[in-house]
Amino acid sequence: MSSLPRGVTFVLKDKNSKKPTPIILLFIHDKTRTKIYTGESIDPGQWNFDDQKAFTRGFASNVRLNRLLELYAAKLWEFYTACKVRGVIPNDNDLRESIHLEIEEEETVPVRITTLWDVFSDFVTIAEAKGKERSAQVYRALENHLRSFEKAKKETVSFDTIDLRFFDKFTTYLLNKVKLTDNTIAKQISTLKRILTFATERGYNSNLGYQNKKFNWQRKETPVIALTAEEVEQLENLTIPANKTYLENARNLFLLGIYTGLRYGDLSSIRPEHVRPDHLRIITHKTKQNLSIPLTANARQIIDLYLAGLVRPISNQRLNDYIKEVCELAQINAPTEKVLFRGGERICKTVPKWKLLGSHSGRKSFVTLSLEKGLRPQIVMAISGHKDYKSFKRYISITDDQVMKEFSKVNEMPEVLKKAI
Known part of the structure; x- marks a missing residue:
């Protein structure tokens, strides 16, 4: 000083x-x-x-x-x-x-009071400084919802006012006015509780109403959308039109996610020192785990292009848009249910599969396809970095084709083996 x-x-x-x-x-x-x-x-x-x-x-x-x-x-x-x-x-x-x-x-001395909005500002700044733009977007979205709620309902939002009464009003607002799904509301509430815990631990907040077990919005499990082996092959064999060469880069990034199971944030950060002859050795951004990821010949080919500058990282949002476009060209259009929940009500809409795909579909596809090929769950978890089966199991998407294949195997077995199953 x-x-x-x-x-x-x-x-x-x-x-x-x-x-x-x-x-x-x-x-x-x-x-x-x-x-x-x-x-x-x-x-x-x-x-x-x-x-x-x-x-x-x-x-x-x-x-x-x-x-x-x-x-x-x-x-x-x-x-x-x-x-x-x-x-x-x-x-x-x-x-x-x-x-x-x-x-x-000294009456004019300002009293140091850290407000809820100060903490939001800190969270956004820290996330941006760490390169976690998606986390920063989550914090900004929650702050915007809180400020909009405050204005619409003429309710002051502060550390002192966040209790079960606030919870009921805020979640009703998100559900009926903003039209968020149950899982998005659950994300908003869990993020708010994380911020309040941060503030409480640092002495900024003394209101523990958010710790009530009723201060919680239940997530609803929705089907995981993943590619089948046949759909991956369709994507690999697609000839990119001459006027859409930008999709070649997006396809390579998406396929690398399918081959390795890495989150896009980790894919876009691969450096030469991470690459071994037959595997990647990388510390993940989200969980800070040190993972060893086996490389297939196809994966190694894309990584070589990446290190040579011929495959380039792009923004996650742009990649998601391009993945949909390239998968539509690859005719990955099987009728697929888009399922969401709002206020506990199950809402379904059938759309072509390509409309539901994004960068995270690569990770989901890796898990599903690895299990279908016979890899034990523990091995897949070790590669993907999932820490417990509870979080891992939602990525297990068993395709209709796989169900039919397994059913056929059982029916082709001798009777003595069927009885042993």
């Missing part, structure tokens, strides 16, 4: 703490060292030890904290110099009491 008076420094009580730790003002004067607790705390990760102040980039609320610390230092120095003019050396208690008394008596 460049404007600190002579002899004044700010330190943390425990610089290695995993939670907010007190900020201490140290004042060295007249061969004496005075320690003063400021009453403020901060996560060590947000503290600039060189400049003795809080980082503000990505932490909007810390701007006010830094101003308050500067005010403490200024008041301390003002009191100390006034004492010296009178020929008095103040003791430790005088210094401590004078600071806090002066602060309390």
Whole structure:
């Protein structure tokens, strides 16, 4: 903190703490060292030890904290110099009491209050700084819904007002006014609870209404849409029209997802050091897992093109659009049910399959096809990075063709083997 008076420094009580730790003002004067607790705390990760102040980039609320610390230092120095003019050396208690008394008596001093919107701003900034644009979009969407709700219902949204009454009104608004599906509402609520937990752990929020077990919106399992082996072959064999060469890049990215099971964020970050002769060794962005992913000849061919700059990452949204376009050209148009739930009501619509495909369909297809080929679930989970079967099982999409194949196998067996099944 460049404007600190002579002899004044700010330190943390425990610089290695995993939670907010007190900020201490140290004042060295007249061969004496005075320690003063400021009453403020901060996560060590947000503290600039060189400049003795809080980082503000990505932490909007810390701007006010830094101003308050500067005010403490200024008041301390003002009191100390006034004492010296009178020929008095103040003791430790005088210094401590004078600071806090002066602060309390100064009516114009801003009180550092971190609001819900401050925390949203921090979440968005941190996500963007880490390159997690999709996470930033989720936080922005939730903030927009909350602000729209606040305006439409003339309800103040703050840490203090978020309780079961708020939950009922907000979810009703999302369901009936915004027309969100149950799974999207569940995502909004889980994101809000994550933000509130963050704020509670840091002392910004003391209202624990969100921890009530009824403060929860139930997700509904929907069918996982994945490609069959025949559809993958159709995609591989498609001749891209001369006027749509941009789809070649999208097809390669999509196929690489099908061959490896990687999320698109990891696919788009592959570097030469990740590539081994027969596998990829990569730390995933989302879960920070160190995965070893076997490479087929087809996968290795695309990776070589990628490293040569002939396959290029593009935005996730653009890739999703191109995947639909290239899969339509490949005639992946089997009538497929699009299932969603709104307010517990099951809503179905039959559309050509290509309309339901996107970048994440590659990962789902990898899991499904690997299981169909006979790989044990534990092996597939180790490759894909799924940590538990509960989250893994929703990606298991057994196609109608596979059901018929398995049924035929059983009916072709000798009777003695059928009885053993």
